[in-house]
Amino acid sequence: MVKVDDYAPIVGEGEVEGIKQLAELIKGEKVVHINATPYGGGVAEILSRIIPLAKSLDIDANWQTLKGDTEFFTVTKKMHNALQGNQEVALSEAEWRHYFDTVRFNSSILNLEGDVLVIHDPQPLPLIEYRRGGKWAWRCHIDTSSPNLRIWGPLMELVQRYNIAIFSLEKYIPRNLETQVLIDHPTIDPLATKNAGISVSEIEKTLNRYGVDPERPIIGQVGRFDPWKDPLGAIAVHRMVKARVRAAQLVLIGSFAKDDPEAAEWYEKAMAFAAKEKDVFVLTNLDGVGDLEVNAFQRAFSVALQMSKREGFGLTVTEALWKGVPVVGTRAGGISLQVIDGATGYLIDNYEEAAEKTALLLKKPWLARELGQSGRRHVKLNFLITKGIMNYLRMHIELVGKRN
Ligand code: UDP
16 A cells, blocks of 8 residues: 655655645545546546545545436536637536536435545536535636636536635636635656556567557657547647658557547547558557556657647646656646746647657657656656645645644
8 A cells, every 4th residue: 555655765755754744733534535537537547646645644535436427428528628718618408407417416425524525627516515514625627717608607606615726727717716726736646557667578568569669769649539639630740740750650548538428539530530640559448558558658658749729737748757758748738837848848839840849859869868857857846746645735724724
């Protein structure tokens, strides 16, 4: 089982001591996290690591997920798209009703008793109506900088009822939100199977298993099959890179999350587009690409792409940088916080520029190495789980006061 002391060799004794001291103040407190899916996507990734770590600190941390049918997740994906800026989205009265009814049903099967309840993203947001006690935090992981107000308006009324709302970046905070707010950058766990060091033979074995040539340059994008992640854009960039570096290969990895009904459609689109291209590999969790394989591929990338049009934070960027891989990415959301242009990778405005920078890094491995190493330092200082748990502990203390 994970222990906070295990992180000392990475982040230092001081940081670990600080965490223990904070945890001591709220030992035994019950924290309940609720989100939409147990796997797939960044929220599940974070919770799967932060809950065991909190438990190891004697916090009674629990994680529950919503139950919903396809119609529910279709509605909530529309909400997600609307919050990220799709102005076309509208929901019918029946869709709103189904959303509220599903959450009401969940309120009867979830355990909502706790000192602090952390509700993640719009899917479980109306649970606040069934509050029986405790302090409630709404953690928003998506980019709400230019939301569709038809959808955001009614949801904001629910957000106002929480004790605190937490956003990944300052620019996501709605101007007229009256409740208390907090900024919390998402973090990755360096000890997780996805991020821990692995052997060279494991990397080579993974590449061989999927037919990727270990002796040629590999560029890659990891991310759900979703219009915002622009998987087709990554393929377009690869085509342009190949005009400059013929040996380049692209590995596109995406997963099918329970709460994402758009994945199948975008997977098909990516497959159809990739079929016309040479040296493009489209892989998913259904091909057996789990945490270890993602880790191996990310370590084999010469350059990681993140062509997202919108990005709440982009843990995939954090993961690549932690592995010393430079990232060529758009300026969307949290990417620009992680990719420091010219220092940990390159920020680009279009496909052509992405191809140019990627080719540059393929041609100059020494430059890629320098940027990758700066990227790892940047993540170590700012985006590791020890910072994440510290923020949760501080928030908890702020909400309930010191108990011990
Ligand atoms: N992920 C994965 N397999 C995939 C695609 C994504 O394990 O095929 C993981 C990825 O490694 C990262 C998370 O899902 O940990 C995605 O988080 P991110 O913040 O990048 O995006 P989100 O999906 O939350 O929008």
